[in-house]
Structure formats: structure tokens, C-alpha cells
Amino acid sequence: SGSNFSTITVCRELHEMGFHVSHSQITRLYSRFTSLDKGENGTLSREDFQRIPELAINPLGDRIINAFFPEGEDQVNFRGFMRTLAHFRPIEDNEKNKDPTASEPLNSRTNKLLFAFQLYDLDRDDKISRDELLQVLRMMVGVNISDEQLGSIADRTIQEADQNGDNSISFNEFIKVLEKVDVEQKMSIRFLH
Amino acid sequence: MACRTCLWLLGTTFFTCTVRLVVEGTEVGATQGSHPEPGVVGSNHSQAGGGHGSSISGIQIVTFKWHHVEAPYLIALWILVAGVSKMVVELNHNLTSVIPESALLIIIGWILGGIIYGADKMQTFTLTPTVFFFYLLPQVILDAGYFMPNKLFFSNMGAILVYAVIGTCWNAATVGLGLWGCWLGGAMGDIDIGLLQFLLFGSLIAAVDPVAVIAVFEEVHVNEVLFIMVFGESLLNDGVTVVLFNVFDAFVSLGGAEIDAVEIIKGIISFFVVAFGGSLVGIIFALLISLLTRCTKNIQIIEPGFIFILGYLSYLTAEMLSLSAILSIVFCGICCQKYINANMDERSVTTVRYVMKVLANGSETIIFVFLGISAIDPAVWVWNTGFILLTLLFIFVFRFIGVFLLTWILNKYRLVPLEFIDQVVMSYGGLRGAVAYGLVAMLDENKFKEKNLMVSTTLIVVYFTVMLQGITMKPLVTWLKVKRAAVTELTLAEKIQNRTFDHMLVAIEDISGQIGHNYMRDKWHNFEERWLCWFLMKPSARKSRDYIFNIFHQLNLKDAMSYVKEVRATHKVRESHDNLILQDIVPSVCLDMHEQDLTMRESEDFNAHHLLQQHLYRGRKQVLKHRYSRSHLETNRDENEVQEIFQRTMRSRLESFKSAKMGVAPAKKIQTKHQKKDKPQKVRGEGTFSPFLHVRPHSHPLIGNVMSLSTSLLGFETTSTATIFPLSFNLLLNLFLQIDQSQ
Numbered sequence: 049s050g051s052n053f054s055t056i057t058v059c060r061e062l063h064e065m066g067f068h069v070s071h072s073q074i075t076r077l078y079s080r081f082t083s084l085d086k087g088e089n090g091t092l093s094r095e096d097f098q099r100i101p102e103l104a105i106n107p108l109g110d111r112i113i114n115a116f117f118p119e120g121e122d123q124v125n126f127r128g129f130m131r132t133l134a135h136f137r138p139i140e141d142n143e144k145n146k147d148p149t150a151s152e153p154l155n156s157r158t159n160k161l162l163f164a165f166q167l168y169d170l171d172r173d174d175k176i177s178r179d180e181l182l183q184v185l186r187m188m189v190g191v192n193i194s195d196e197q198l199g200s201i202a203d204r205t206i207q208e209a210d211q212n213g214d215n216s217i218s219f220n221e222f223i224k225v226l227e228k229v230d231v232e233q234k235m236s237i238r239f240l241h
Numbered sequence: 242m243a244c245r246t247c248l249w250l251l252g253t254t255f256f257t258c259t260v261r262l263v264v265e266g267t268e269v270g271a272t273q274g275s276h277p278e279p280g281v282v283g284s285n286h287s288q289a290g291g292g293h294g295s296s297i298s299g300i301q302i303v304t305f306k307w308h309h310v311e312a313p314y315l316i317a318l319w320i321l322v323a324g325v326s327k328m329v330v331e332l333n334h335n336l337t338s339v340i341p342e343s344a345l346l347i348i349i350g351w352i353l354g355g356i357i358y359g360a361d362k363m364q365t366f367t368l369t370p371t372v373f374f375f376y377l378l379p380q381v382i383l384d385a386g387y388f389m390p391n392k393l394f395f396s397n398m399g400a401i402l403v404y405a406v407i408g409t410c411w412n413a414a415t416v417g418l419g420l421w422g423c424w425l426g427g428a429m430g431d432i433d434i435g436l437l438q439f440l441l442f443g444s445l446i447a448a449v450d451p452v453a454v455i456a457v458f459e460e461v462h463v464n465e466v467l468f469i470m471v472f473g474e475s476l477l478n479d480g481v482t483v484v485l486f487n488v489f490d491a492f493v494s495l496g497g498a499e500i501d502a503v504e505i506i507k508g509i510i511s512f513f514v515v516a517f518g519g520s521l522v523g524i525i526f527a528l529l530i531s532l533l534t535r536c537t538k539n540i541q542i543i544e545p546g547f548i549f550i551l552g553y554l555s556y557l558t559a560e561m562l563s564l565s566a567i568l569s570i571v572f573c574g575i576c577c578q579k580y581i582n583a584n585m586d587e588r589s590v591t592t593v594r595y596v597m598k599v600l601a602n603g604s605e606t607i608i609f610v611f612l613g614i615s616a617i618d619p620a621v622w623v624w625n626t627g628f629i630l631l632t633l634l635f636i637f638v639f640r641f642i643g644v645f646l647l648t649w650i651l652n653k654y655r656l657v658p659l660e661f662i663d664q665v666v667m668s669y670g671g672l673r674g675a676v677a678y679g680l681v682a683m684l685d686e687n688k689f690k691e692k693n694l695m696v697s698t699t700l701i702v703v704y705f706t707v708m709l710q711g712i713t714m715k716p717l718v719t720w721l722k723v724k725r726a727a728v729t730e731l732t733l734a735e736k737i738q739n740r741t742f743d744h745m746l747v748a749i750e751d752i753s754g755q756i757g758h759n760y761m762r763d764k765w766h767n768f769e770e771r772w773l774c775w776f777l778m779k780p781s782a783r784k785s786r787d788y789i790f791n792i793f794h795q796l797n798l799k800d801a802m803s804y805v806k807e808v809r810a811t812h813k814v815r816e817s818h819d820n821l822i823l824q825d826i827v828p829s830v831c832l833d834m835h836e837q838d839l840t841m842r843e844s845e846d847f848n849a850h851h852l853l854q855q856h857l858y859r860g861r862k863q864v865l866k867h868r869y870s871r872s873h874l875e876t877n878r879d880e881n882e883v884q885e886i887f888q889r890t891m892r893s894r895l896e897s898f899k900s901a902k903m904g905v906a907p908a909k910k911i912q913t914k915h916q917k918k919d920k921p922q923k924v925r926g927e928g929t930f931s932p933f934l935h936v937r938p939h940s941h942p943l944i945g946n947v948m949s950l951s952t953s954l955l956g957f958e959t960t961s962t963a964t965i966f967p968l969s970f971n972l973l974l975n976l977f978l979q980i981d982q983s984q
Contacts, residue, residue: 080754102751104890105883107858108741112748136749164741188740190856191885201849205733225734234742237749 062130069130069137077133081126091123092116107187111167119172135163138236158223160235165222176217178202319366322353323607339715343456343609344708350613357614364618368611373679374566375557377604381452382567383552384601385476386574387593393469394575400651400659401473404667408643409447409478413485415639417443420631429627433690437493442695444485445681446636446702450674451475452605453703457672457711461718467663471670479567479676480516484508486680487515487563493688519565523572526555530573531580531777538779544589545596548581580777608675609707615678616700623694632698633705636673644668662721669714672706673699733849740857858882 059074082088084096094113103109116124116132124132134154153159168176168184181202189198209217209225217225307314330337330345337345358364394401417440423429424439454475458468488508495504530551537544552573559569582590615621644667652658659667681699686692731739 077753083754097752098894100751103748105886106744106748106751107886107889108744109748109890110893112745112752116752133749133753136746164738164745167741167745184741185737187889188737188744188858189853190858190882193852193856197852201733201853204849205737208732209734225732226738229735229738231742234739235745237746237753 058127058130061127062134069134074130077130078126081129091125092129093123108167108184111184111187114170115163115167132163135160136235136237139232155236157231160231161223161226162219164231164235165219174219175214176222178206178215181205181217320603320607323603323610326350326353326610327602327606338460339712341457341460341707341711341714343453343605344711346606346609347613347704347708350610350615351617352613353610354614354617358617364615364620366611367615367618368608368675368678368682370679370683373608373675374560377608378452378567378676378679379553379556379570380597380600380604381608382476382556382570383549383574384597385451385455385472386571387578387597389571389575389578390465390469391575391578393465394473397466397469397473400655401470401477403647403651404470404474404644405477406481408474408647409449409481410485411643411647412447412636412639413440413444413481415443415643416447416632416635417441419635419639420628423627423631428631429625432625432628432694435493437489438689438691441486441489441493442681442698444482444489445677446632446673446699448478448482448673448676449475449671450676452608452676453672453674453707453711454670456605456609457670457707457714461666461715463666463718464663466659467666470659471667476567476571480519480565481512482676482680483565483567484512484515487511490684515563515565516568518562519559519568520572522559522562522564523555523569523574524576526551526558526569526573527576527580528777530577531584534581534584535777535779537585541586541589544585545592548577548593549596549600580773584777584779612675612678612700612703616704621693621696623691623697625694625698628694629698629701632702636702640671641668644671662718665721666714666718669710669717672710673702674707675703678703733853736850736853737857744858858886 056071058078059069059071062069062074081092084099085092086096086099087093094117097103097113097116098110103113106112116129118124118128131154137155139155139157165176166172168180170180170183182198185198185202193201206215206217209221211221211224212218326346326349327342329349330342354364357366417436420429420443421436421439424432424434449471451472454471458471488511492504530548533547533551534544537547552570555573556566556570560566581593585593644664648659648664648667677699678696681692681695684692684695689695
């Protein structure tokens with residue numbers, strides 16, 4: 049069971065990251081973390097995530113699991129776990145004006161969009177190519193759409209977003225095409241207060 | 242076109258024939274009634290048409306024995322007439338999309354009432370309270386309870402209760418007091434009435450009616466939260482209505498002088514008793530039903546009967562104990578749905594669902610037709626302009642004020658606030674219906690001198706809300722939505738991304754193990770799993786209760802083989818040959834912002850958007866959107882979606898395991914994993930694995946991979962009985978062995 053001192057350290061680190069979460073929330077999430085950690089070695093592997101049944105019926109389940117693991121690694125500790133979850137915290141109004149010189153908190157609009165962007169961009173080349181978009185589309189769509197139809201949807205989507213004509217979507221183009229979407233609301237879970 | 246005219250003609254001829262028969266029947270009945278013939282009913286007398294006495298001159302080959310069958314015949318005939326009216330109403334879809342069905346049925350009721358009145362010079366058929374409350378209303382409410390989306394209902398329970406209790410009390414008080422004030426001011430002329438009677442009238446006219454609400458909201462599709470608010474309110478406010486009605490009725494009988502603090506306190510206490518008592522009765526009957534269905538494995542043919550009988554009994558029992566009968570039957574339906582659906586055979590479940598809809602639909606039709614017929618009765622018509630107009634004004638205005646006030650308070654505590662347009666729809670959708678009429682018809686004429694005035698007013702209020710508000714609801718909503726939306730068309734990218742966000746949120750919620758406020762929900766869930774399911778569900782039902790297990794169960798040999806083949810072969814997505822379009826009930830008006838974009842001109846663009854709209858997986862947030870509908874049964878298309886996603890996920894995980902088979906020796910890891918677990922059930926399950934582990938320890942990394950795949954597939958942490966299905970799983974395992982050996 050989570051020893052108190054480690055949750056306090058994590059709490060402090062998260063506060064430094066700009067992720068202000070209450071102590072009780074951390075304790076709760078820590079107990080969730082340990083319940084997922086079947087190997088009881090303080091880290092989660094991909095299999096631990098895959099053991100959550102609802103993720104198996106989520107079209108983007110595996111991609112999101114991936115998002116928890118930093119580049120090239122196979123284990124994630126509690127710090128990393130919280131780091132990823134931090135993206136989903138609602139943006140508080142009073143925080144918006146807090147400290148312009150501090151580094152941007154993880155749950156800012158840009159960082160949320162970056163998280164979403166990296167779901168598509170697996171090879172981390174800062175561009176969503178047509179293939180990458182197709183992959184994600186295919187995951188989200190039923191089997192009744194043929195490859196050609198899906199391809200044309202992907203093409204049109206890229207057309208809408210692409211501004212510099214390289215037939216792929218860069219992060220800035222991604223931000224621009226979603227500027228009217230209320231990202232703060234759509235990517236926030238209220239319990240992370 | 243010809244077909245349609247034929248149907249029209251058929252309908253009208255049938256119609257007139259039945260009506261004529263009814264009229265003749267009543268005429269015969271009336272003339273017969275004037276001849277006092279002792280013991281006519283049920284006896285085998287032969288009756289000549291003119292009542293010629295009892296001497297028979299010879300053997301009658303055929304006789305007309307009307308009295309013999311009068312009562313059941315009339316009942317059956319009226320049900321038939323109601324059914325035919327519904328058919329007539331449904332003939333023209335353009336009409337029904339403008340005017341809601343309930344309004345059209347009332348109009349037909351007027352016509353029928355006119356015919357009968359013309360034939361009989363009095364209204365022989367009216368909606369009597371007994372028939373309404375005992376034979377027509379229970380089915381409708383049971384249907385509402387059984388198909389209630391529980392999760393949605395209970396997560397919004399707080400708000401629903403606020404509207405139902407406080408809102409109804411507010412409505413009753415303001416309408417009653419307002420009318421009293423105006424009466425004192427002389428706006429109504431000289432009528433024999435008092436404060437208490439006004440309050441009583443206010444309490445019975447204040448309640449939102451579930452039958453009317455469903456009927457109108459069928460056409461106007463609103464978002465789920467809004468729907469459950471109005472719907473839940475209409476169901477739960479019965480507790481308040483019953484109490485207020487009984488309390489004020491008693492007060493009127495006592496007379497104003499006897500009312501003191503004690504009586505008022507008794508009234509308040511009676512509210513709690515009635516409400517909670519009614520719900521308790523319903524829950525007890527739900528338990529009974531669940532237990533019964535648990536034991537009916539061998540006599541599945543009777544199962545559906547139990548549901549209906551016990552549901553009806555719960556209604557009558559609560560009525561007998563002077564508790565809230567509607568609350569009782571609602572909670573009976575709500576609490577038993579999950580267990581009986583799990584316990585009963587599939588065919589029984591389908592039967593219950595379908596019969597429930599048939600009965601509810603039939604009842605609703607009859608109710609509305611009779612609401613129309615009951616109006617054509619000059620004996621009850623008393624016109625008092627002031628009273629009627631003021632009532633209409635007050636219920637309308639005070640409803641708006643009440644809803645906005647309560648919502649303003651509620652929004653401070655709600656996670657997702659209710660918006661302006663939602664509030665407008667909620668206020669405007671507060672329809673009054675047959676329950677108010679039933680209550681007012683039950684009033685005692687001796688105590689309430691102005692009963693007829695109240696009856697007429699109630700009828701007018703019902704017609705106003707059901708017809709006028711029903712007809713104008715859709716245009717109002719469209720206008721508001723368009724005004725509010727002013728939306729630019731969403732681009733494809735935005736649509737895709739919105740759906741991505743949905744899936745992301747759901748996944749993060751599942752990973753972090755939290756959905757909204759859930760400490761209570763977790764506790765309830767645990768309690769339910771440990772005790773209730775064990776008690777109320779058949780053992781076999783418990784095992785297959787878990788959604789995922791269900792789907793995994795459906796992995797048959799063919800599926801397993803196809804996975805395996807696809808791992809080896811290149812991926813080929815199944816081509817769609819024609820439009821295997823999952824039928825999408827396109828709502829006519831929809832308050833969901835991103836659903837319909839009808840102004841797309843460019844056809845190619847439209848195609849892409851259309852395709853996306855139809856084929857994007859809906860994700861759990863939207864799957865939970867239960868469109869409660871009186872006439873449509875939900876088909877299980879969500880299961881297809883879920884199965885597809887599950888198969889695809891498993892396939893890709895399989896691939897990654899297979900590709901990782903080279904460098905990993907996971908067998909050792911698995912053993913330690915298993916031993917560390919201390920849950921007894923899991924140990925039981927592992928017994929089936931150990932033979933494999935022993936026989937082939939480390940030489941087959943693939944098996945090791947498969948093992949860990951299996952633990953991740955089957956080591957689901959949800960159900961306590963992690964019983965593994967050896968059959969299908971071993972099958973899979975054998976197939977892998979085969980592949981491995983063949984390579």
C-alpha cells in the first residue's frame with residue numbers, strides 16, 4: 049500500500065509541474081495504480097493496462113495505453129501515470145491569470161492538443177501523415193467502409209487542415225483547424241480537481 | 242396511392258360499422274333496460290328483439306343474445322375502435338409529424354363522442370376513474386419503469402427529485418393561491434368554493450403527466466439528460482400528488498376550523514410515508530419477481546406472465562395501503578429489469594419487452610381516445626371564463642418560474658449545468674394529462690359543489706397542453722436551436738477529433754477508475770455484486786453477466802481461425818458491397834449540437850460527412866443514450882459495434898505478442914503473477930492452466946505469450962467469479978500450437 053511519504057513527494061512534484069491536485073485525489077489514484085499493478089513492482093506495464101476490460105472495447109484503447117509510456121519504455125511509474133492524467137485536468141479560471149512566466153501547465157490547451165496530436169503521430173515526426181490518419185480512422189470506423197471511401201475521407205480531412213501543401217498535418221495546422229473546438233471542456237475530467 | 246386510399250376506405254367502413262354496432266348495442270341495451278327482466282344477465286333466455294315476454298313459440302335456431310355478452314363485447318369493441326383509430330392516425334405521416342399522435346387521438350375521440358351522443362342523447366361512455374386507474378394506467382407506468390435507463394436515472398436522481406417534489410409543491414401552491422386570490426378579487430364571479438378547494442384543485446392540476454410527456458417527446462428528440470429530467474419528474478411527482486390530494490381532500494371534509502398544526506404535521510409525515518412506502522412496496526415486489534425468475538428454469542413458458550402479474554399486484558398493493566401506487570410500480574420495474582433480463586430465457590425477455598410495449602401503447606391510445614369522448618358531455622360543462630383562463634395562465638407562467646428558479650439553484654451543484662434552452666423545453670414540456678382528469682373525476686360532488694367546473698377546466702387544460710403545446714413544441718425547439726446554434730458546419734477534422742476526444746475521455750475514465758462521483762456507486766456496485774447478484778440471479782446468468790465475457794463467449798471456432806489466419810496473412814479489410822447501413826433513427830429535431838448538418842450543398846463533401854456520421858463508432862458516452870420510446874424497441878446493434886472493436890483490439894494485441902515472441906521468456910513471470918494472487922476464485926481458475934505450464938515449461942515462448950494474453954483477456958478484474966471458460970480458450974490455445982508447429 050502506498051506509503052505516505054511517497055505520495056507526499058509525488059504531490060509536491062506535481063505541484064511543481066503545475067498540477068494542483070488534492071492529497072485525497074492522489075491517494076485515490078495511487079490506490080488505483082496499485083490495484084492495476086499486478087506485479088507489485090511499483091510500475092505498470094502495457095499488460096496491466098490491457099487487463100482493464102473496458103479498454104478492449106474502446107477503439108482507441110491501445111493508443112491511449114501507449115500514451116502513458118514514454119518513448120521506448122515499457123514500464124511507467126506512478127509519477128508518469130499522474131503526468132499523463134494531468135493533461136485531463138480542467139483549466140481553472142483563476143489559474144489562467146496566475147503566473148505568465150511559469151512554464152505552461154500540463155493541462156493547458158496547447159498541451160492537451162499536443163496529447164491528442166501524439167495519438168495520431170506515432171513516429172513522432174511532428175506530422176500526421178495520410179497513413180497515420182488512415183490508421184486512426186480505420187480504428188474508429190466500422191468494417192462497412194471500404195478502403196477507398198476511407199481514403200477519400202482522409203484526403204478531404206487533410207485538405208481541410210493542410211496549409212503548406214505538404215499533404216500532412218503539422219502540429220500548428222492541427223491547432224488551427226481545431227481552434228473553434230472547446231478543447232478545454234472536451235478533454236477534461238472533473239474529478240481531477 | 243391506390244393502396245392508401247383503399248386503406249382509408251377500409252378504415253372508415255370498419256370504423257362506421259363498429260360504431261354503428263356499438264350504438265345499436267347501447268340502444269338495445271337501453272330498451273332492454275327499461276323492461277325489468279329479472280335474471281336476464283347470464284341466463285340462457287332466448288330474446289326476441291322487442292322483448293316479447295318469456296314464452297317461446299318454437300325452437301329458435303339463431304338468437305340475438307346481447308345481454309349475454311354485453312360487458313366483454315363492449316370492452317373488446319372499444320379496444321378495437323381505439324386500435325383502428327390509431328391506424329387511421331398513422332395513415333398520414335406528414336400529419337403526425339406536425340400534430341402529435343395524442344392530439345389526433347383526442348380529436349378522433351371528439352368525433353366518436355359526438356356520434357355516440359348523437360345516437361344516445363347522453364354520454365354513455367366516459368373515462369371513469371376506476372377504469373383509468375386500475376386498468377389503463379398500470380401498464381403504461383410499468384412500461385416506463387421497465388425500460389427506464391437506470392444509470393441515467395439514478396445519476397440525475399437528485400435533480401429529478403427536486404423538480405418532482407419541490408417543483409410540484411410550488412406549482413400546486415402557486416396555482417391554488419393564485420386562483421384563490423383572484424376569486425377573492427372577484428374575477429370569477431360567484432362560485433361556491435373556498436381556499437382549501439382551490440388548493441386541492443391546484444394540487445391535482447399541478448402534476449406533470451407521464452403519459453402525455455412520452456407521447457409528445459416521441460416526436461421531439463431531446464438530449465438524454467433533458468429527457469430523463471422531465472420523464473423522471475413526471476413519474477416521481479405522483480408521490481406528492483397523492484399526498485396533497487388526500488390531505489386536502491381530508492381537510493375539505495374536516496372543514497376549515499379543524500385544521501391546526503397537528504394536522505399539517507400529519508400531512509407532512511404522510512408525504513414521507515406515502516412516497517417511501519410506495520417505493521418500498523415496489524422494491525419488495527421487484528425482489529419477488531427476480532427470485533421467481535431465478536427458479537423458473539424448467540418452466541420458461543410462464544415467466545413472462547409473472548412479470549406482469551406481480552407488477553400489477555405491486556400497483557394494487559400500494560393502492561390498498563393508500564401509498565403511492567405509481568411510485569410502487571415504477572420502482573418495481575426499475576429494480577427488477579436487470580435481474581429478470583439476466584435470468585430469463587432470451588425468448589421470454591423478448592416476449593416481455595414486446596408485450597409490455599403492446600399493452601402500454603394500447604392503453605395510451607385508449608386513454609387519449611376516451612379523453613376526447615369524455616368531453617362531449619354537456620352534463621359536465623360549466624363555463625367560467627375567469628376560472629378557466631386564469632388556470633391556464635397560472636399553470637403556464639408558474640411552471641416557467643418554478644423551473645427556472647429551481648434550475649438556477651441546482652446548477653450551482655451540478656457537474657454539467659442545464660442550459661437555457663433545456664430549461665425552456667423543460668418548462669414548456671410540462672404537460673398535464675389523464676391523471677389530472679382521473680383525479681378530478683374522483684371528487685365527491687357533495688363536498689365539491691363546483692366539481693363540474695373543475696372537470697371542465699381540467700379537460701380544457703389537458704387539451705391545451707397536449708394539443709397546443711404538443712403541436713408547437715417542435716417548431717419552438719427548432720426555432721430556439723437555430724437561433725442559438727448559428728453554427729458553422731463542422732469540418733471533417735473537427736468531427737473526427739470530437740469523436741476521438743470522446744473515446745479518449747472514456748478511456749481515461751476507465752483507466753483512472755472513476756466515472757463522475759462514484760464513491761457511493763462503487764459501494765453500491767460492490768454490495769450488489771456480492772449479495773444481490775448471488776441472491777437474485779441464476780448462477781449461469783451471473784457468469785455471463787459481464788459484458789466482455791459475453792462477447793468472448795461468442796468467439797467461436799470460426800472467429801478464432803480467422804484471427805489466426807489474419808495474423809499470418811496480410812490485412813484485408815472486408816469490403817462493403819452495398820449499404821450495410823446500420824439503421825439510424827434520424828431524429829426530426831435534435832438538440833444535440835453536432836449531429837445533423839443539413840445545409841451541405843457540395844455532394845462529395847456531404848458523402849464524406851454522411852459516411853462518417855453513419856460509421857464512426859459511437860463510443861460509450863453515446864451508447865448509453867437510451868432513447869426511451871413507446872413504439873420502438875432497441876435492437877442490439879451496439880453489440881455488433883462492440884464485438885467488432887473487441888475483435889480488432891484482440892487481433893492487434895495478438896500480433897504484437899507474436900512479434901515480441903522472439904525476445905521474451907515470460908513463462909516464469911506468469912507463475913509468480915499467479916501465485917501472488919490471494920483471491921480464492923482466481924486460484925480456482927488457475928488450476929486449468931497448470932497442466933499446460935507443467936507440460937511445456939519454457940520451450941515455447943509463444944505459449945508463454947499466449948498465457949499472458951490469456952491472463953489479460955481473462956484476468957478481468959470485474960467479476961468475482963473469474964471462472965475461465967476452458968472450452969473456447971483451449972480451442973484458441975490449440976490453434977496457436979498448431980500455427981507454431983506449422984512454422
